[in-house]
Amino acid sequence: MQENKDSLALRAISVMIALIAFILGLLASVAALSGDEYGRVNLLLSLFLFALLPAFGLLATAVFLSLGRRSGIAALLVELRVTPKRFAALLARQGGAAQRQRILFSLSQGWLLSFVAGNLLGFALMLLAMDISFVWRSTLLEASDLLPVLDFVAMPWSFWSAAQPSLEMLSQTQDFRLQGSPNDANYVGQWWRFLLAAQLCYSLSPRTLLWLIGKNRLARKTETLSTDQNRKVSAENPISEIDRLAKSVTEIPVDSILFDLAHTPDSLLSDIGERLRVATIHRTPVDLHSQLQRVDNANSPALVVLVRSWEPPLAELADSLREELTAEQQSNLFIAPIDWVSASQKNERLVEPQVAHTQEWRRFCASAVDCTHLSLDGAKP
Amino acid sequence: MSALTLPRFAVVGHPNKGKSSIVAALAQNDSVEISSRSGTTLQAAAFKIRVDDASYTLIDTPGFQRPRRALAWLNQHASSADQRREAIALFVSSDDCAAQFPDEVALLKPISEGAAILYVVDGSRPYNPDYEAEMEILRWCGQPSMALINPIESEAHIDTWQQALSQFFKVVRVFNPMLADRLRRDEILEAFAVIAPEWRTQIDLVRANYTQQDQTRIVDAGKLLAETLELLCSYQLNQQTLSKSQAEKLKPVLEARYFVEMRAIESAAHRRLKELFDYRNLDSEIIDLPIEGDLFDTEKWVVWGLNRQQLALTAAIAGAGTGAAFDVATGGSSLLIGATTGALLAGGGTWFGADKIARSKVMGLPLGGFEARHGPSANRNFPYVVTGRFLGLLEALQNRTHARRDILTITDSTLQDKIDTLQSHQRKALTAAFHRLSSQKVVDDLPNTLRPLLEAMSKMTFK
Numbered sequence: 038m039q040e041n042k043d044s045l046a047l048r049a050i051s052v053m054i055a056l057i058a059f060i061l062g063l064l065a066s067v068a069a070l071s072g073d074e075y076g077r078v079n080l081l082l083s084l085f086l087f088a089l090l091p092a093f094g095l096l097a098t099a100v101f102l103s104l105g106r107r108s109g110i111a112a113l114l115v116e117l118r119v120t121p122k123r124f125a126a127l128l129a130r131q132g133g134a135a136q137r138q139r140i141l142f143s144l145s146q147g148w149l150l151s152f153v154a155g156n157l158l159g160f161a162l163m164l165l166a167m168d169i170s171f172v173w174r175s176t177l178l179e180a181s182d183l184l185p186v187l188d189f190v191a192m193p194w195s196f197w198s199a200a201q202p203s204l205e206m207l208s209q210t211q212d213f214r215l216q217g218s219p220n221d222a223n224y225v226g227q228w229w230r231f232l233l234a235a236q237l238c239y240s241l242s243p244r245t246l247l248w249l250i251g252k253n254r255l256a257r258k259t260e261t262l263s264t265d266q267n268r269k270v271s272a273e274n275p276i277s278e279i280d281r282l283a284k285s286v287t288e289i290p291v292d293s294i295l296f297d298l299a300h301t302p303d304s305l306l307s308d309i310g311e312r313l314r315v316a317t318i319h320r321t322p323v324d325l326h327s328q329l330q331r332v333d334n335a336n337s338p339a340l341v342v343l344v345r346s347w348e349p350p351l352a353e354l355a356d357s358l359r360e361e362l363t364a365e366q367q368s369n370l371f372i373a374p375i376d377w378v379s380a381s382q383k384n385e386r387l388v389e390p391q392v393a394h395t396q397e398w399r400r401f402c403a404s405a406v407d408c409t410h411l412s413l414d415g416a417k418p
Numbered sequence: 419m420s421a422l423t424l425p426r427f428a429v430v431g432h433p434n435k436g437k438s439s440i441v442a443a444l445a446q447n448d449s450v451e452i453s454s455r456s457g458t459t460l461q462a463a464a465f466k467i468r469v470d471d472a473s474y475t476l477i478d479t480p481g482f483q484r485p486r487r488a489l490a491w492l493n494q495h496a497s498s499a500d501q502r503r504e505a506i507a508l509f510v511s512s513d514d515c516a517a518q519f520p521d522e523v524a525l526l527k528p529i530s531e532g533a534a535i536l537y538v539v540d541g542s543r544p545y546n547p548d549y550e551a552e553m554e555i556l557r558w559c560g561q562p563s564m565a566l567i568n569p570i571e572s573e574a575h576i577d578t579w580q581q582a583l584s585q586f587f588k589v590v591r592v593f594n595p596m597l598a599d600r601l602r603r604d605e606i607l608e609a610f611a612v613i614a615p616e617w618r619t620q621i622d623l624v625r626a627n628y629t630q631q632d633q634t635r636i637v638d639a640g641k642l643l644a645e646t647l648e649l650l651c652s653y654q655l656n657q658q659t660l661s662k663s664q665a666e667k668l669k670p671v672l673e674a675r676y677f678v679e680m681r682a683i684e685s686a687a688h689r690r691l692k693e694l695f696d697y698r699n700l701d702s703e704i705i706d707l708p709i710e711g712d713l714f715d716t717e718k719w720v721v722w723g724l725n726r727q728q729l730a731l732t733a734a735i736a737g738a739g740t741g742a743a744f745d746v747a748t749g750g751s752s753l754l755i756g757a758t759t760g761a762l763l764a765g766g767g768t769w770f771g772a773d774k775i776a777r778s779k780v781m782g783l784p785l786g787g788f789e790a791r792h793g794p795s796a797n798r799n800f801p802y803v804v805t806g807r808f809l810g811l812l813e814a815l816q817n818r819t820h821a822r823r824d825i826l827t828i829t830d831s832t833l834q835d836k837i838d839t840l841q842s843h844q845r846k847a848l849t850a851a852f853h854r855l856s857s858q859k860v861v862d863d864l865p866n867t868l869r870p871l872l873e874a875m876s877k878m879t880f881k
Contacts, residue, residue, distance in 0.1 A: 053732070060739050067742055068754055137648075137860070300546060347543050349433040349456030352483035352521070393454050397434075400455075 047127045051144045054124070055151040062155025070163040072170070077212065080173040080228055087156070088190055088235035094149070095243055139258055143251035150248050153240040160236065164229055171228035172212035180207035191231065193238045200230035283402030285395075285410040289371050292316040293339035296328060298354070299375055301343055302385045309375075309387075309413065313341060325354070329361035339369045341411060346374035346390030349397055355405035370408035374398040387413060425474035425610065425617035425624075428462070428528045430556065431538035432549065433481030436568040436595055439821035440538055441465060441478040443595035444603060446696045448820040450478065462524050469631055472623035474610075477533055479525035485551035488522040491515065492558060502558040506530050526559065534614050535563035537587060542571035545578045553586040562613040564589040566606075589613050595821040600632065636872050637865075638694055643808050643872070644864035646687035647801055651855040653680055654793040665716040665790035672792035673714065680793075681707050684804070688811050688828070695815045702811070702826040708803060715791045718776065730769040737764025794858055801852040805868075806830040809875055816876065836874045844870040 069086045072078040163169060187202040194200055206227060291314040297306055310318050319328050374394060379385040399410045429437045433456035442450035445465045462479045496505035509515050510527045529535055535556055556563060565587040567579050576592055583590045589609050607625050611618040655672050659665045684707050692700050741760025776786025809831035837845060851867045
């Protein structure tokens with residue numbers, strides 16, 4: 038919101054500066070073409086304003102562009118506080134240095150174009166309203182000295198013969214104040230085509246082109262920045278955490294059968310066996326499948342499977358239990374995830390499994406086998 | 419280079435041993451799904467990692483679920499070593515196997531198609547012979563392979579794992595995806611090239627491009643910091659009112675809005691910095707940006723939002739234009755006296771009569787009024803504060819891996835330490851730039867001025 042407000046304010050100030058540039062351009066033309074009481078206008082002064090100054094300006098722009106400083110003289114003016122203070126502040130808020138340079142380049146070309154438009158309007162008004170006699174005076178230069186320079190300047194519009202300079206035109210329009218006004222009236226008015234062509238060639242066309250390029254680049258970059266800012270990273274939906282946890286117990290019926298799938302250290306295993314008062318212990322069976330087949334179905338004793346709590350339950354275990362145990366046996370099945378620490382090889386002790394691990398196994402008990410979770414060592418359900 | 423000749427690595431192992439974390443850390447991609455629950459990866463997912471013109475692919479796979487039964491099946495279909503690869507190919511293409519062993523088929527398929535193997539185990543827990551079935555299956559694949567020991571909770575059992583794994587894998591490395599910095603990542607990439615020499619050229623290019631990317635990121639971070647500093651240091655809110663009392667009443671409103679918007683600007687910059695480092699889902703927290711001092715002010719404005727100076731200048735130009743018409747009418751014989759006089763009269767009259775203009779009304783509507791302003795911050799320390807916070811985040815991002823999913827708490831970087839490491843001229847340039855920023859002056863080469871500071875920080879991070 039503030040960004041839009043800033044842009045609008047910047048544009049308003051820029052339009053104001055462009056208006057000032059237009060009026061200055063108009064005044065400059067009027068001043069240059071006002072001439073003396075006989076309507077004589079100094080041709081060399083007009084050439085300076087309409088050809089040399091724009092050409093130097095273009096050269097400066099080209100140099101700054103080649104140096105990668107698109108803001109150029111305009112940036113210097115901002116720095117020197119020639120432009121309104123508010124303009125500098127607004128400009129500083131327009132993104133980074135690169136974006137600021139793009140903006141300044143586009144705006145400065147617009148201002149120069151306004152100046153040129155003012156120039157042209159002043160030029161046209163003066164031609165319409167005044168009888169201008171273009172003459173030139175010089176103490177040092179001769180017509181033959183000037184011609185090559187003017188020919189060079191007029192090269193871009195060589196196809197427009199009426200706007201080309203000639204030695205005859207130069208000779209006939211050279212003025213000497215002591216001689217009054219001896220100039221040929223046919224020639225003194227003809228220089229306007231040359232000056233118009235200079236303005237079109239060195240001011241209007243290149244500045245319009247640069248303005249359009251600057252504007253286009255700025256528009257494209259602004260669009261890219263806006264797209265980047267609007268890019269939203271879509272977050273993946275979290276996995277559903279709706280869990281069904283199996284019942285957890287701390288006691289089991291006596292004389293149960295214990296299968297140790299946890300590779301439990303000997304000392305710990307015997308402790309667990311005693312504590313649970315199991316009838317039989319099957320140690321680390323390589324093939325649980327065949328071990329389970331040997332279970333006496335008739336007596337339906339409680340079955341306890343010790344597993345390592347930190348190892349996630351595998352589908353392989355679920356397959357074996359489902360395949361080999363009846364529904365009744367499964368209801369008498371207890372899975373006990375255990376964890377232990379060992380200070381030395383013969384000094385292991387059980388520790389409470391991590392909550393996440395316990396939850397994992399309780400989910401397995403509920404969903405894969407429909408059995409009960411057995412908590413040893415006071416593991417909280 | 420065709421897709422099949424590009425390096426491809428399938429990250430395989432037991433469920434919940436950090437395979438996805440390793441993929442996230444190596445791919446520098448925080449959108450890789452990581453869960454503390456086992457079995458969250460149901461299908462193999464390929465992550466193509468492009469680093470400029472180089473690339474490689476990491477394939478996150480589901481964990482082994484029925485390794486013993488799968489090995490039994492394979493044993494039934496291969497009576498000798500020369501038949502093992504064919505048995506694996508048959509296994510992954512069989513519909514029956516896909517139904518019986520969906521996880522094993524999903525994880526072995528990319529390997530049978532040419533991917534190298536990265537086998538992941540947990541080094542914080544004791545070795546377990548139950549793993550041998552899956553390691554045997556992987557050996558049957560005959561592909562280049564490497565084992566990564568991920569010390570999830572501790573490094574207590576790394577040695578025993580190394581002894582066991584070295585019997586099955588040519589290269590064994592310890593890699594903690596939660597702590598892996600760029601050097602550790604580079605070591606793993608180097609190991610990739612060791613196990614699969616045919617991919618060395620591409621892997622070396624990836625490594626070189628990563629180094630280049632690190633430098634580019636620092637440059638881009640510098641530009642972002644420069645942009646943020648310029649924006650925050652010059653940020654101002656203003657509101658026009660009819661009277662001074664109305665303007666003053668706006669103080670709390672503008673103050674609150676100013677703080678909110680300044681913080682929003684900083685948050686946006688931090689978000690962009692995270693994105694620069696490929697963190698797109700990272701939540702972070704930081705204490706509020708301290709903005710000190712009374713930044714409220716009211717200034718008289720006159721007509722159409724122009725202040726006295728601007729109004730006088732506009733009037734002078736208009737006066738000059740009118741006077742110029744007189745000059746034209748006299749055919750230039752007035753020597754621009756008309757334009758000069760017009761500019762002086764109109765400009766001067768407006769300058770001295772601005773107050774009267776401000777009080778006057780046109781059709782009942784007042785021409786003038788007041789502007790309430792809040793900001794910008796003129797505190798000389800403000801650029802340092804913003805920079806410290808930005809570098810704090812940058813430092814944290816450089817020290818973090820994409821496998822972590824916890825909230826990042828951003829703390830201020832110890833800026834002075836970094837400034838002290840700069841050369842004298844760099845320190846002076848930085849001080850001058852910050853001074854200009856706090857005076858709301860434009861600093862054109864700010865990114866380059868900040869760059870040594872960021873580079874110093876980066877060096878300290880990876881020292």
